[in-house]
Structure formats: C-alpha cells, structure tokens
Amino acid sequence: MARIFLFDVDNTLLNSGGAGSRGMNLAFHDLFGIDNGFEGVEFSGRTDSAIFRNGLLLHHIPDGDFPALLARFRTSYLRHLAHTLPETRGQVLPGVPVLLRSLSETPGVRLGLATGNFRRGAMMKLEHYGIRPFFRTGGFGEDSELRSEVVARAIRRLGGRPGGRNPVYVLGDTPIDVEAAKANGAVAVAVTTGTASADELVSAGADAVFPDLGDVASVLGVLLS
Numbered sequence: 001m002a003r004i005f006l007f008d009v010d011n012t013l014l015n016s017g018g019a020g021s022r023g024m025n026l027a028f029h030d031l032f033g034i035d036n037g038f039e040g041v042e043f044s045g046r047t048d049s050a051i052f053r054n055g056l057l058l059h060h061i062p063d064g065d066f067p068a069l070l071a072r073f074r075t076s077y078l079r080h081l082a083h084t085l086p087e088t089r090g091q092v093l094p095g096v097p098v099l100l101r102s103l104s105e106t107p108g109v110r111l112g113l114a115t116g117n118f119r120r121g122a123m124m125k126l127e128h129y130g131i132r133p134f135f136r137t138g139g140f141g142e143d144s145e146l147r148s149e150v151v152a153r154a155i156r157r158l159g160g161r162p163g164g165r166n167p168v169y170v171l172g173d174t175p176i177d178v179e180a181a182k183a184n185g186a187v188a189v190a191v192t193t194g195t196a197s198a199d200e201l202v203s204a205g206a207d208a209v210f211p212d213l214g215d216v217a218s219v220l221g222v223l224l225s
Contacts, residue, residue, distance in 0.1 A: 001166060004158045005103055005223065006114035006138060006151065006186070008172035009122050011044075011194035012213075014129045017090035019081060020121065024048075026084075027076035028055055031069070044195050045176030047116035047150060048074075048141035074142065078120050085128045092129045093193055094214030100134040102220060113138030114154040114170055114180070116147065147180040155184060162186075169223055171213075175204035189222060 007013055010020065021043060028037030041054045052073050056063045063069065103109050111134055115122050119140035126132040139154030151170060152162045160166035163185035170181035173194030181188035182205045190201040190209045198209045208222045 002108050002110050002159065003224075004110045004112065004155060004160050004166055004168045006112050006154050006158070006168065006170045007135075008170075008174075008177050009113060009115040009117050009125055011173045012093070012171055012177075012191060013096050013131065014092045014125060015090050015193075016085065016125055016128075017088035019084040019088040019090060020117070020125070022088065023077050023080035023084045024051065026080040027073050030076045031073060032059065032061060034059060045116065045147065045172075045174030047143075047145055047147060048077075048118045048121065050116070050145040053145060070142070074118050074120075078118070078124070081121055081124055085124065090129065092131060093191075094212045095216045095219070096213055097131060098216045099213050099219060100131060102216065103223070104134055106224065110158045111135060112154050112158045113140070114147075114151045114172070114177075115139070116141045116150065118142050147176050148183040151180045151184045151186065155186070175200055178204040178206045189219070 025036055025038055029035055038055050041051060041058060043051055049070060052070055103111060113122055113135050123132060137157045139150035143150050143153045155162050155168055160168055168186035169189055170186045171189045173191050174196050178188040178190055178201055188206045190206040191212050192198050193212045201209050213219050
C-alpha cells in the first residue's frame with residue numbers, strides 16, 4: 001500500500017529569504033498603487049488566495065470579482081517572483097535534500113506538496129533551490145483559501161482519498177498545517193523552523209515535532225514506522 005507524504009514549502013522545505021512576500025507586495029502595488037499592501041497581514045500557514053483576500057479587506061478594496069482579481073494578482077506576482085528569488089538570500093533547510101532522496105528511493109512512497117503557494121510559485125521556489133525534481137503535483141494556493149481543502153486536493157492528486165486506506169503524512173511548520181492534516185485523517189509531522197513553537201504545534205494536534213528535518217534518521221523513523 002502506497003504511503004503519501006505531503007510537504008509544505010515555506011519554512012518547512014526552504015526559506016526564500018522573503019522573496020515571496022516581497023513579490024506579493026510588488027504585485028499588490030501593480031494592481032492598486034499601494035506600497036507594502038500586505039503589512040499587517042498574517043502569511044504563516046495561509047494560502048496565497050487567502051492572503052490576497054485579506055489584503056483586499058485590509059484596504060477596503062471590493063472583492064466582488066475575486067477570481068478575476070486573483071488571476072491578475074497571480075500573474076503579476078509570478079513575474080516579480082522570478083526577480084526576487086535571485087535577489088534575496090534564502091536556503092534549503094537542514095536535512096531536506098537527504099530526506100527527500102531517501103523517501104524518493106523507498107518503494108511505495110509518493111511525494112507531493114501541500115502548500116499555500118500558487119502552484120507555479122511553489123515550483124519556481126523549488127527549482128531555484130534545486131529540489132524541484134522530487135515533486136510533480138500536490139495541493140496549491142489557487143485550489144482553495146482553506147488549507148484543509150488544499151491538503152484534500154493533494155491527497156486525491158497523489159491517488160489517495162482523505163481518510164482512506166493509504167497512509168498520509170503532512171509535514172509543515174504551522175498549527176494550520178497540523179489542523180489541515182488532522183481534518184483529512186493524516187498524520188501531522190511538524191517542525192519548528194517557522195514561527196510556531198513546539199508547544200503550539202503539539203497543542204494543535206501534531207503527532208510528532210522536530211526542531212527541523214536535519215535528524216533524517218529520526219524523521220524517517222516516524223515516517224516509515
């Protein structure tokens with residue numbers, strides 16, 4: 001029986017050095033002429049769609065034609081991201097390449113993403129940091145504003161079913177990642193490489209918490225037990 005492993009991107013697999021938020025602010029300015037349009041908007045754990053809607057609400061911009069606005073924003077954001085990625089200093093987080101290689105070489109394992117990033121944005125980040133080949137599909141920020149639905153889409157795209165027979169593991173760094181995993185009957189494995197503490201992740205329902213993915217043997221012990 002196949003095991004499905006779904007990874008968050010930002011602060012779980014990599015830290016882009018702020019390239020994403022910078023690109024989003026530039027895109028918001030393109031559309032509405034507002035500098036630092038997402039200042040005060042919480043990014044951590046949220047989907048890009050939800051972040052954009054919250055930016056509109058913050059500045060009292062009507063969102064009646066939200067899908068069209070979102071499409072324009074995404075196009076502008078991806079254009080800026082192509083420049084902000086090489087302009088900022090980020091990194092792949094500890095243990096990630098070794099862990100992904102080990103999992104990809106394990107029979108019966110399917111790797112995917114469960115990220116709030118727009119699909120193309122996620123792939124651009126992974127490509128820039130050299131880990132794109134491990135991932136083909138998953139759940140993404142344009143799928144839904146709700147993280148739980150992003151995870152559900154990812155499970156289906158990897159050939160499983162939420163709450164179904166295939167064991168599903170979701171790896172992320174926020175309580176929202178944990179809650180989305182549990183809402184889909186998945187095992188929640190969390191890391192404290194974001195802003196959430198171990199206690200916050202445990203309180204959200206995490207089944208296992210690590211400082212990062214650097215202790216690959218211990219992480220694999222949980223994932224493949």
